[in-house]
Amino acid sequence: MYRLTEAQKTKVKDLLSQMTLEEKIGQMNQESMSIVGGFNVPIGEVVEMVEDGRISMEEFGKIMSGVHQDYHEDEIRAGQVGSLMVQDPRKCNELQKIAAEESRLGIPLMFGFDVIHGFRTVYPVAIAEAGTFDTDLFARTARMAAKESRAHGVDWHFAPMLDVARDARWGRVSEGPGEDPYLVTQFAKAKVEGLQGDMSAPENYVAACLKHYVAYGACESGKDYNTVSMANSMLYNTYLPPFKAAVEAGAATVMASFNDLNGVPCTLNPFTLRSILKERWNFPGFVVSDADAIRECINHGIVADKYDAGKQSANAGMDVDMGSQVYKQYLQQAVESGEVPMAVIDEAVERILSVKMWLGLFDHPYVPEEIMDPYETLPKEHTDLALEAAERSIVLLKNENGILPLKKDQKISLVGQLAGSKEEVIGAWAMSWEEKDCVSIQDGLEKAGATFQYYPCCGPETDLNEEEIVAACAYGDVIVAVVGELVNMSGEASSRADITLPGKQRELLEKLLASGKPVVAVLMNGRPLALKWEAAHVPAILECWHLGVQMGNAVARVLFGNKAPEGRLVSSFPVVTGMCPIYYSHPSTGRPGGRSKFTSRYLDEGFEPLYPFGYGLTYTSFAYDQLAVQEADDALCITVDVTNTGNKAAVETVQMYMQDVTASIVRPVKELKGFAKADLMPGETKTVSLRLNKKDMGFYLDDGSYALENGVFRIYVGGNSRDCLMQEVNIQF
Numbered sequence: 001m002y003r004l005t006e007a008q009k010t011k012v013k014d015l016l017s018q019m020t021l022e023e024k025i026g027q028m029n030q031e032s033m034s035i036v037g038g039f040n041v042p043i044g045e046v047v048e049m050v051e052d053g054r055i056s057m058e059e060f061g062k063i064m065s066g067v068h069q070d071y072h073e074d075e076i077r078a079g080q081v082g083s084l085m086v087q088d089p090r091k092c093n094e095l096q097k098i099a100a101e102e103s104r105l106g107i108p109l110m111f112g113f114d115v116i117h118g119f120r121t122v123y124p125v126a127i128a129e130a131g132t133f134d135t136d137l138f139a140r141t142a143r144m145a146a147k148e149s150r151a152h153g154v155d156w157h158f159a160p161m162l163d164v165a166r167d168a169r170w171g172r173v174s175e176g177p178g179e180d181p182y183l184v185t186q187f188a189k190a191k192v193e194g195l196q197g198d199m200s201a202p203e204n205y206v207a208a209c210l211k212h213y214v215a216y217g218a219c220e221s222g223k224d225y226n227t228v229s230m231a232n233s234m235l236y237n238t239y240l241p242p243f244k245a246a247v248e249a250g251a252a253t254v255m256a257s258f259n260d261l262n263g264v265p266c267t268l269n270p271f272t273l274r275s276i277l278k279e280r281w282n283f284p285g286f287v288v289s290d291a292d293a294i295r296e297c298i299n300h301g302i303v304a305d306k307y308d309a310g311k312q313s314a315n316a317g318m319d320v321d322m323g324s325q326v327y328k329q330y331l332q333q334a335v336e337s338g339e340v341p342m343a344v345i346d347e348a349v350e351r352i353l354s355v356k357m358w359l360g361l362f363d364h365p366y367v368p369e370e371i372m373d374p375y376e377t378l379p380k381e382h383t384d385l386a387l388e389a390a391e392r393s394i395v396l397l398k399n400e401n402g403i404l405p406l407k408k409d410q411k412i413s414l415v416g417q418l419a420g421s422k423e424e425v426i427g428a429w430a431m432s433w434e435e436k437d438c439v440s441i442q443d444g445l446e447k448a449g450a451t452f453q454y455y456p457c458c459g460p461e462t463d464l465n466e467e468e469i470v471a472a473c474a475y476g477d478v479i480v481a482v483v484g485e486l487v488n489m490s491g492e493a494s495s496r497a498d499i500t501l502p503g504k505q506r507e508l509l510e511k512l513l514a515s516g517k518p519v520v521a522v523l524m525n526g527r528p529l530a531l532k533w534e535a536a537h538v539p540a541i542l543e544c545w546h547l548g549v550q551m552g553n554a555v556a557r558v559l560f561g562n563k564a565p566e567g568r569l570v571s572s573f574p575v576v577t578g579m580c581p582i583y584y585s586h587p588s589t590g591r592p593g594g595r596s597k598f599t600s601r602y603l604d605e606g607f608e609p610l611y612p613f614g615y616g617l618t619y620t621s622f623a624y625d626q627l628a629v630q631e632a633d634d635a636l637c638i639t640v641d642v643t644n645t646g647n648k649a650a651v652e653t654v655q656m657y658m659q660d661v662t663a664s665i666v667r668p669v670k671e672l673k674g675f676a677k678a679d680l681m682p683g684e685t686k687t688v689s690l691r692l693n694k695k696d697m698g699f700y701l702d703d704g705s706y707a708l709e710n711g712v713f714r715i716y717v718g719g720n721s722r723d724c725l726m727q728e729v730n731i732q733f
């Protein structure tokens with residue numbers, strides 16, 4: 001929990017009173033290492049030149065050999081830098097020494113980094129991990145990542161990513177916990193607790209950074225950085241709740257999003273930053289812009305120049321400039337001209353110094369030698385957690401004729417370039433892993449002692465190898481085809497207009513199926529895919545996402561039934577791309593989707609997703625019965641009997657949804673309000689209890705006020721958002 005003692009608050013105030021304006025603005029300036037010399041264009045452009053073929057790798061190498069990495073040492077010494085993006089503990093200590101021992105006031109630096117799903121030990125991408133519906137697991141992976149990164153000098157995670165995302169074309173769906181505000185909220189609270197909760201020693205916690213504030217996930221047409229326009233009620237009910245809950249859980253920092261919201265970029269938006277975050281929610285930490293976003297307000301056409309961008313951002317409550325150097329260049333002038341009040345600067349700097357104080361950086365600025373990068377190989381405790389998270393995230397989408405689990409004596413043809421790749425297990429936004437720690441699916445099958453041959457055959461961007469396909473079809477009793485997306489096809493700046501399997505992978509599946517052998521499709525991807533064809537033709541489909549360093553072992557354990565699939569979808573899968581955005585919790589319409597033409601549907605594809613939110617099969621089946629809803633003073637107490645009707649033990653994720661049938665504004669057809677896990681042996685029945693607090697049955701109106709309205713509510717309980725039992729209750733609050 002981010003909170004300062006009175007003594008710490010006094011120290012911060014003392015320090016602030018000694019600072020010059022230049023030093024204060026220095027705290028509001030975040031830098032990253034820049035490349036100087038060698039070439040006269042920014043490094044980003046050099047990389048683009050390699051990618052689009054303007055220069056060869058050889059020329060790139062020559063350029064890079066002539067460059068110097070600038071860590072802004074002189075500026076740090078002059079007190080002109082408050083934080084940096086670095087992840088090398090020795091470099092962090094070296095720079096910290098300059099800040100702590102050579103700058104006038106000795107204010108330590110903060111080192112921020114994108115630790116989205118693990119640091120050295122990489123866990124599943126968030127869209128996968130969220131599907132475990134296990135808040136304890138969310139917190140444990142965060143805590144482990146915090147310790148690992150702090151041993152590398154990183155004390156500030158640009159995570160968790162809390163963007164509710166409902167359009168699978170958007171590449172960043174992989175970084176967040178899905179489409180549902182309630183689940184994202186549970187994820188948010190657990191991640192803050194995991195990152196910040198263990199304050200027994202400075203090396204055990206980091207500052208969380210809630211991002212991207214706000215509504216970035218609603219970017220129009222799923223295109224990254226795109227515009228967002230929505231009613232305030234939608235903002236309050238769907239996009240703000242995870243941030244609000246994480247602020248209440250004590251998150252130390254927030255990152256503003258790139259998008260504009262109803263015409264005002266979130267970088268300089270006084271409504272979201274000042275009125276809601278800092279005033280209404282009383283957020284005590286600081287806000288950082290997204291990379292270069294202050295300068296980019298010029299591109300939004302909302303400010304004329306950098307001076308104006310800096311002035312408006314600071315006045316709106318943006319405390320730290322990530323990398324655009326606008327504050328560094330123009331804020332002093334804006335204060336001196338009176339356009340940015342000194343009080344705005346003081347408030348920002350007090351917030352920044354407070355977070356540094358809370359992190360223990362004034363007393364412990366350095367990474368101690370004894371905890372510095374302590375592992376040559378990852379400790380077992382870390383890889384065990386990575387395996388647990390990975391195997392529990394896997395979602396079984398289809399399993400005809402009980403093809404899965406496979407038997408150990410079956411001969412397997414393992415197919416697909418992705419199956420042999422170590423680096424493709426990692427997922428978007430992981431940068432501190434080592435290849436030697438990654439277990440590919442091929443490695444996983446080998447370690448599991450499977451009888452198999454590997455045939456790469458085809459990948460997301462490579463051609464079909466006919467010879468290998470023929471051999472694969474001939475060898476196995478069963479074919480396991482690993483298909484999907486490369487890591488760089490999801491994440492930032494990776495929107496796709498067509499979310500079917502990329503390249504020739506569908507053709508590959510067709511050819512494999514033509515052999516008449518049973519085919520299992522193992523999907524490796526960072527977003528929901530449009531799998532209409534695959535769902536109709538491939539008998540077994542296992543959604544494995546990008547599962548992190550232990551991916552291969554996790555997939556092998558699920559394939560062979562050592563672990564029954566437990567994961568659920570946290571994003572609806574459309575039948576075809578044209579259905580995006582698609583989500584279960586849509587507002588009620590006057591003509592709900594149905595069979596007849598004049599309903600809310602597509603002529604060609606109807607209205608239902610291929611696989612709904614909350615969906616996931618396993619190696620047994622479950623039945624629901626005896627749903628009962630009892631009203632108590634302040635809550636509804638809900639019980640349901642869940643029976644394992646098959647012959648394998650497995651874990652069921654019991655989901656509770658609510659519908660407010662009549663309200664003063666249109667409400668969703670269903671909203672997730674709770675969930676529970678039931679671990680059931682074959683034939684076993686358990687009565688599962690869930691609770692819905694009456695105070696959580698309301699909704700926000702356009703003005704941000706919260707309404708609890710009397711009337712009929714429907715309570716749904718089931719194993720996914722579509723297949724539920726239902727009870728109606730009449731509630732008078």
Ligand code: BGC
Nearest residue numbers: 114158211212255290291492
């Ligand atoms: C991303 C952020 C990230 C930042 C720093 C930006 O491009 O949008 O999510 O934290 O870069 O790496």
